[in-house]
Amino acid sequence: MTTSQLPFDDHQAPLYTVGQVADMLQVQPAFLRRLDTEEVVQPARSAGGQRRYTREEILTVEKAVGLAGEGLTLAGIRRLLVLEAQVRDLQRRLADRPDGSPHE
Numbered sequence: 001m002t003t004s005q006l007p008f009d010d011h012q013a014p015l016y017t018v019g020q021v022a023d024m025l026q027v028q029p030a031f032l033r034r035l036d037t038e039e040v041v042q043p044a045r046s047a048g049g050q051r052r053y054t055r056e057e058i059l060t061v062e063k064a065v066g067l068a069g070e071g072l073t074l075a076g077i078r079r080l081l082v083l084e085a086q087v088r089d090l091q092r093r094l095a096d097r098p099d100g101s102p103h104e
Contacts, residue, residue: 012054012055013054013055014043014044014046014052014053014054014057015052015053015054015055016052016053016054016055016058017050017051017052017053018032018033018050018051018053020053021058024058025058025061025062027061027065031065032051032061033051034074035061035064035074036051038074038075038078040060040064040074040077040081041053041057041060041061041064043057060081063081064077064081
């Protein structure tokens with residue numbers, strides 16, 4: 001296995017526990033569990049049922065922490081993240097069009 005193929009190089013590899021993420025972002029583990037319950041960030045589960053976060057999910061949690069600090073509710077944060085993902089998808093689809101035009 002080469003270095004570029006190691007799991008910690010994969011942004012989608014679920015490697016980090018609740019405790020590790022809480023320490024990294026200086027939040028309470030209960031906040032992370034609440035993000036999962038409220039479907040803001042739903043990490044994978046280990047065979048034993050423990051939450052395991054990817055690096056991308058950690059970035060999303062970090063964003064959620066900032067938005068919560070600005071006064072958004074978890075439902076509002078979830079909706080905002082969904083809308084941002086939809087915008088990214090539409091932008092990607094437009095960029096993939098051969099002529100770059102927005103019309104079909």
